[in-house]
Amino acid sequence: MKSGDFNQSVTLKVYPQAHVRADGTNTLYLRVTIDRKKKEINLNVNWPIAHFDSKSEQALPRHSKDQDVNSVNMIVNEAKGRANRIKLRFFAESRALTLDQFVKEFDTFESRDNFLFYWNNRMQEKLSNGMISTRSRDYQNSDLNRLRKFIGNKDFLSMGDITSDFISNYHKWLMKKGKGGLQYNSALRAIKTLQSYFLSAQNDGFKMNSNVFSKAPKTYREGIRQVLEKSELQALKELFKAETLTDLQQEVLRKFLFSCYTGIRISDSALVSRSMINDGKLTVKTKKGERYGKEVTVKLADFALSLIEGRKGQLFRTIADKTCNVELKVIAASAKPPIEKRLTFHVSRDTFATMFIELGGDVGTLRELMGHSSIRTTQIYMKMSEKRAEKLMDNFNEI
Numbered sequence: 001m002k003s004g005d006f007n008q009s010v011t012l013k014v015y016p017q018a019h020v021r022a023d024g025t026n027t028l029y030l031r032v033t034i035d036r037k038k039k040e041i042n043l044n045v046n047w048p049i050a051h052f053d054s055k056s057e058q059a060l061p062r063h064s065k066d067q068d069v070n071s072v073n074m075i076v077n078e079a080k081g082r083a084n085r086i087k088l089r090f091f092a093e094s095r096a097l098t099l100d101q102f103v104k105e106f107d108t109f110e111s112r113d114n115f116l117f118y119w120n121n122r123m124q125e126k127l128s129n130g131m132i133s134t135r136s137r138d139y140q141n142s143d144l145n146r147l148r149k150f151i152g153n154k155d156f157l158s159m160g161d162i163t164s165d166f167i168s169n170y171h172k173w174l175m176k177k178g179k180g181g182l183q184y185n186s187a188l189r190a191i192k193t194l195q196s197y198f199l200s201a202q203n204d205g206f207k208m209n210s211n212v213f214s215k216a217p218k219t220y221r222e223g224i225r226q227v228l229e230k231s232e233l234q235a236l237k238e239l240f241k242a243e244t245l246t247d248l249q250q251e252v253l254r255k256f257l258f259s260c261y262t263g264i265r266i267s268d269s270a271l272v273s274r275s276m277i278n279d280g281k282l283t284v285k286t287k288k289g290e291r292y293g294k295e296v297t298v299k300l301a302d303f304a305l306s307l308i309e310g311r312k313g314q315l316f317r318t319i320a321d322k323t324c325n326v327e328l329k330v331i332a333a334s335a336k337p338p339i340e341k342r343l344t345f346h347v348s349r350d351t352f353a354t355m356f357i358e359l360g361g362d363v364g365t366l367r368e369l370m371g372h373s374s375i376r377t378t379q380i381y382m383k384m385s386e387k388r389a390e391k392l393m394d395n396f397n398e399i
Contacts, residue, residue, distance in 0.1 A: 008096055010034050012083045014057040014076050016049040024048055028059075028072075030079050032102055039099045041106065045075045065320065067138045070122050070145055077155040082106060115157045118206070119144055119197045123242045135267055143193040146174065159206050162198060167191065167216050185220050213279045225380075226341045228351040233260060235335040237303070245334065248319070252327045254307050255316050259348035261304035263356075263370055264296070266324060266345040280305065286371045296371045321345065 011033045016026035025046035032039045051060040059072040086105045088099040123140055126132045132140070150173050151157055174187035182190065195213050202208045228236070239245070240253050255269050264272070268284050276283055283297045308315045326363070328343040341347070349370075356366050367375055 007289050008035065008091070010091075010097060011089050012087070013266060014043070014080060015054060016047060016052050017153050018049075020049070021046060026052075028052075028076065030083060032083065032103065034097060034099055039340060041079075041103065043075060043079050046070055047072050067141050071124065071141060074120050074148075074155055078114060083156055086210060113159050113206075114155075115159050115162060115198075115201065116144070116148060116155060118159075118201050118204075119147075122197060122200055140191075140193050143190045146190055147194060150174075159201060159208055159295055162212055163209050164212055164215055167194075167212055170194075171216065184217075188220055189215050191216055194386050225350045226343070226347045227354045228339075228341070228347065230355075232339050232341070232355070233337070233351065235337065235339065236260075236331070239331070239335050241297065245331065249327050249331055249334075250322075251317050252319060252324050255319070255324070256328065256331075256343075256345060256348045258304055258307050258316070259345065260351050261301050261307075263297050263349050263352035264298075264319055265349060268296075269313075269316050274308075274315060277308075294371055296369060298369050 013031045013033075014027055014028060015031060018026070020026060023046070026049045028043045028045050028047060030041040030043055032041065047059045048062065051062050052058070053060055057076065059069050059076065061069045075086055083102075083106060086102060087097065090101075123132075123137060123144070127134065127137045147157070147170070148154065150170055171187060174182050174190055175184065184208070191213075195216070198208060198212065236253065236257060240250070240257060243250065245253065255266075255308065258264070259269060262282060264282075264284060265286070268286055272282070272284060276301070281297055281299050283295055285295050325344045328345065328347075332339040332341065332343045353366060353370060356369070357363070363379060
């Protein structure tokens, strides 16, 4: 019998169960219908029914910055692809497919060889177990989506397809303007994230190619760091006191100036509350060091205290990182005189560290204040301070 003569009705559909879970989501199922007999397969992923398009069988974003929707759709698409490949194989071999056969094939299919599926599942598992923060998951999910884009937005990447040439071509793509379009360090981070999940899969017993990353870039380049001069910091303080900015810009500048005087990261500023301040000192369990229970304690200068005077509970409004950095460009242009430097929130942290050194602070103390795990990272600010001193000494040539 030729495959074209074979006729068996097999339909597949992903849908959310009507029952609403306690968290407001619905469990997604794959419904398999073979010759009018049905079988429901739990996909072990949940999504609100109001944000699921039954026609395209795709989860829809719950909000404009929804990072989870891509992970859910990857699971859905992988399941649909797996099911379709089973259906087509039986059709090509002119073999009748029963529900029991389908379930057995579905559970033991080559999805174990799908690196994208492994990455996504392992990432969600690490988040659930507290091994990574939500912020880290978002960065890693972005790297996963870049990898998918590189292979043509497909949902399947065989473990064996990851070779030295694959990594080399992926790195070139990441750096290529209009493609990956990343700076060197960002592209390197994406490669390192891929490598961490590659090694994880290898440790979990998957057959992986050896020495895949032997020729991949390994060392981050020291980027160009912008640091405010004392006169520029003063100009921003005067702008804040003038209260001529919009409410959003005023709040962004408040957070930025607070970091100039404390060195806290933008991710930590969103967590700062009144309860963390005692005897004029701020103690923060840093988001980046939460896995190790790392705390940072810094004495607040008078100006830093004035920025949060009268505020209770959470001291700063939650504002997206991207929004902060966009508004800082406007703020820099509004200062008198305008600040020509490219302001990002991280400039405040670099400004704090550099000025701490210039005011007589030592590297060891700065390391504690910055929450660095390595003294080598902190020593960057010593070099920056030395370069600024050299530049200032050049002014003597004008006397």
